[in-house]
Amino acid sequence: xxxxxxxxxxxxxxxxxxxxxxxxxxxxxxxxxxxxxxxxxxxxxxxxxxxxxxxxxxxxxxxxxxxxxxxxxxxxxxxxxxxxxxxxxxxxxxxxxxxxxxxxxxxxxxxxxxxxxxxxxxxxxxxxxxxxxxxxxxxxxxxx
Numbered sequence: 001x002x003x004x005x006x007x008x009x010x011x012x013x014x015x016x017x018x019x020x021x022x023x024x025x026x027x028x029x030x031x032x033x034x035x036x037x038x039x040x041x042x043x044x045x046x047x048x049x050x051x052x053x054x055x056x057x058x059x060x061x062x063x064x065x066x067x068x069x070x071x072x073x074x075x076x077x078x079x080x081x082x083x084x085x086x087x088x089x090x091x092x093x094x095x096x097x098x099x100x101x102x103x104x105x106x107x108x109x110x111x112x113x114x115x116x117x118x119x120x121x122x123x124x125x126x127x128x129x130x131x132x133x134x135x136x137x138x139x140x141x142x143x144x
Contacts, residue, residue, distance in 0.1 A: 009067035010074070016059060017071045017126035018119050021052040041098035041113070045121060052122040056129030064139040068130035075123035082116030 025047045034040045059068050079096075086092050089108070098113040 006067055009063075009065050010070060013059065013065075013068045013071040013126070013130075014074055014123060016055065017052055017123045018075070020055050021048055021122045021126070024051045024055065038099065044098070044118065048118060048121045049125045052125035053129035053132075056126035056131075057133040058129075059126075060130040060133035061137055064134075064137075069127050069134065071130070072120070072123045072127040075120045079116050079120040082112060086112050086116075 025044075028047055028051065029043060032043065034043055056068060056071070082096065083092065086095050089095070095109045095112040096117050098109065098117065
């Protein structure tokens with residue numbers, strides 16, 4: 001029963017990490033204009049890291065469950081799957097990082113970046129934020 005509860009909380013934290021960050025990220029990204037593809041990619045990296053980190057920090061303070069610190073695991077597996085999918089089709093790291101060898105990102109580059117890299121960046125940042133929060137605000141000890 002404990003494993004089922006942990007798995008459910010892990011999925012909830014994962015959704016908050018990826019979708020919650022996207023909502024906050026979208027609101028902030030509109031404030032800063034971008035004039036190049038590279039600027040858009042860097043802005044996505046920076047805002048995803050900062051927003052997800054703050055959300056993870058706050059979620060630990062609110063719920064104080066260890067699943068928040070493990071939200072990065074499923075996106076890491078998904079990224080590995082993406083790496084294997086993209087491997088053999090040109091510049092793998094260029095496609096996954098958003099900085100392909102072409103001057104403008106092509107559709108496969110955008111798709112690979114958004115589907116595989118962005119969720120990983122957000123989930124890792126969320127987990128790091130939760131971990132830092134757990135160091136500052138440890139969960140209370142429950143005596144049985």
